Amino acid sequence: MEKQTIRATTSRRRAVHIDEQLNAPKSLRPVLSRRSNDRFGRFTEAVARAMGTPLFLIVLTLVVVSWMTFNTLAPEQYRFDSADIGFTALTLILSLQASYAAPLILLAQNRQDDRDRVAMEQDRQRAERNLADTEYLAREVVALRLAIKDVATKDFIRAELRALLEELDKSSSSDDKS
Numbered sequence: 001m002e003k004q005t006i007r008a009t010t011s012r013r014r015a016v017h018i019d020e021q022l023n024a025p026k027s028l029r030p031v032l033s034r035r036s037n038d039r040f041g042r043f044t045e046a047v048a049r050a051m052g053t054p055l056f057l058i059v060l061t062l063v064v065v066s067w068m069t070f071n072t073l074a075p076e077q078y079r080f081d082s083a084d085i086g087f088t089a090l091t092l093i094l095s096l097q098a099s100y101a102a103p104l105i106l107l108a109q110n111r112q113d114d115r116d117r118v119a120m121e122q123d124r125q126r127a128e129r130n131l132a133d134t135e136y137l138a139r140e141v142v143a144l145r146l147a148i149k150d151v152a153t154k155d156f157i158r159a160e161l162r163a164l165l166e167e168l169d170k171s172s173s174s175d176d177k178s
Contacts, residue, residue, distance in 0.1 A: 048108035
C-alpha cells in the first residue's frame, strides 16, 4: 500500500514539475540536457585521465600477455582464442577498446579546450582591469605631483624662514644704528 502511495506521489510531482516547466517562459525553463552533458563530459574526462596513466598501460600489458600466454600454453579444450589465427578475439577487443577510447579522449580534450578558452578570457579581462587601474593610479600620481609643485616643501619653508630671519636681522641692526 505504501509503495503505491509513494509511486502516486512521485508521479504527481513529476507531472507538476513538467507543467511548471511548460508554463514558464522558454528563457526561464531549466535545461535538462545540460546536466546529462556535464555528467557524460566528466565521464569522458575520467576515462581519458585513466587511460593516460602508467597503471593503465601496465594493466593492459599484463592482460594482453596473460591472454596470449593462456591461449598458447593452456590445454586445447580450455583455450578460447587461437594463436594459429592470430588471436582474433584479442585483436577484436583491443580494436573495440581503441575505437571507443579515441572519441572519449577527443571529447575530454574539447572540454579542456573550452575551460582553457574561458580561463584565457577571464585572464584577458583581469589584465584589462589591471591596466585600467594602473593607468588611473598613474594619472593620480601625476596629479599629485603637479599639486605638490604648488605646495611649499620643508626646504622651501626653511629657506624662506632663513631669508626672513636675515631680513629681520638686517632691519633690527639698521634700527639699532639709527
